[in-house]
Amino acid sequence: xxISNLEILPNKTIIKHLGLVQGSSVRAKHVGRDIMxxxxxxxxxxxxxxxxxxxxxxxxxxQRLEKQAEALGANAIINVRFSTSSIAQGAAExxxxxxxxxxE
Amino acid sequence: xxQLIFILVLLIVTYFIGTYLEKKHYISIIExxxxxxxxxxxxxxxxxxxGDFQQQLVLGSVTISVDYFKRFLAALHNFFxxxxxxxxxxxxxxxxxxxxxxxxxxxxQNATLILNIKYxxxxxYKGRGKSVGSVEVLAYGTAxxxx
Numbered sequence: 001x002x003i004s005n006l007e008i009l010p011n012k013t014i015i016k017h018l019g020l021v022q023g024s025s026v027r028a029k030h031v032g033r034d035i036m037x038x039x040x041x042x043x044x045x046x047x048x049x050x051x052x053x054x055x056x057x058x059x060x061x062x063q064r065l066e067k068q069a070e071a072l073g074a075n076a077i078i079n080v081r082f083s084t085s086s087i088a089q090g091a092a093e094x095x096x097x098x099x100x101x102x103x104e
Numbered sequence: 105x106x107q108l109i110f111i112l113v114l115l116i117v118t119y120f121i122g123t124y125l126e127k128k129h130y131i132s133i134i135e136x137x138x139x140x141x142x143x144x145x146x147x148x149x150x151x152x153x154x155g156d157f158q159q160q161l162v163l164g165s166v167t168i169s170v171d172y173f174k175r176f177l178a179a180l181h182n183f184f185x186x187x188x189x190x191x192x193x194x195x196x197x198x199x200x201x202x203x204x205x206x207x208x209x210x211x212x213q214n215a216t217l218i219l220n221i222k223y224x225x226x227x228x229y230k231g232r233g234k235s236v237g238s239v240e241v242l243a244y245g246t247a248x249x250x251x
Contacts, residue, residue: 002159003161004159004160004161004246005161005220005222005244006149006150006159006219006220006246007149008149009159010150010154010157011154011157037169037238040169041169041172042118042171042172043118043122043125043172044118044121044122044126044168044169044171044172044174044194045122045125045129045168045169045171046129046166046167046169047167047169047238051165051166051240054165054167054228054240054242055163055165058165058242082222082242082244084224084226084228085226086226086227086228092228092240
């Protein structure tokens with residue numbers, strides 16, 4: 001599965017557009033990470049726990065995106081966009097969307 | 105009285121530790137930026153010369169928090185208005201670090217160019233009084249890998 005955030009792929013022709021596909025994931029961190037983060041919040045610097053959490057969550061969202069595209073019979077997803085929103089204290093929603101296409 | 109002393113000590117300690125950590129981070133950012141200068145990351149959608157390339161989505165993300173002293177300073181700035189320098193450096197660090205991580209993962213895959221860079225910023229931790237505690241920055245783009 002080719003995933004790209006370009007609208008037109010160089011040297012490749014799109015045979016068919018299959019429409020929008022999306023994937024989302026909401027995750028919250030556990031208390032241990034929360035305590036560590038509040039300590040680090042005092043001194044500043046990178047919050048490794050949060051970075052990892054959001055990365056995992058993004059991977060999951062992308063897996064869902066791919067699954068949806070596969071179900072449609074696509075072999076590529078173009079014009080992929082990410083969107084993150086913090087919906088509550090300590091929980092974040094990751095949303096990925098793109099256009100499923102069939103390439104030559 | 106004790107509370108006041110505690111806050112003062114906390115401010116002084118976080119000022120020194122926070123400043124030290126920030127300086128260390130900037131040194132590492134500048135060093136890695138020099139190393140990855142050869143790999144251009146541009147915000148256009150079509151490559152300048154079309155060759156045989158493989159496309160691959162690359163991501164880089166980081167979550168950085170601001171220290172207690174700077175948050176205190178920002179609250180003061182909020183009162184008087186004007187530039188909030190303490191948050192400027194926070195976002196600058198986060199953006200540059202995210203771009204670097206994206207470039208590093210592209211360089212691992214032997215990419216020569218990264219197209220259509222997009223940034224996504226979200227403040228994920230809100231401190232007391234809805235002040236910004238930490239931001240997450242995601243940088244993403246399409247790596248062009250020569251075949």
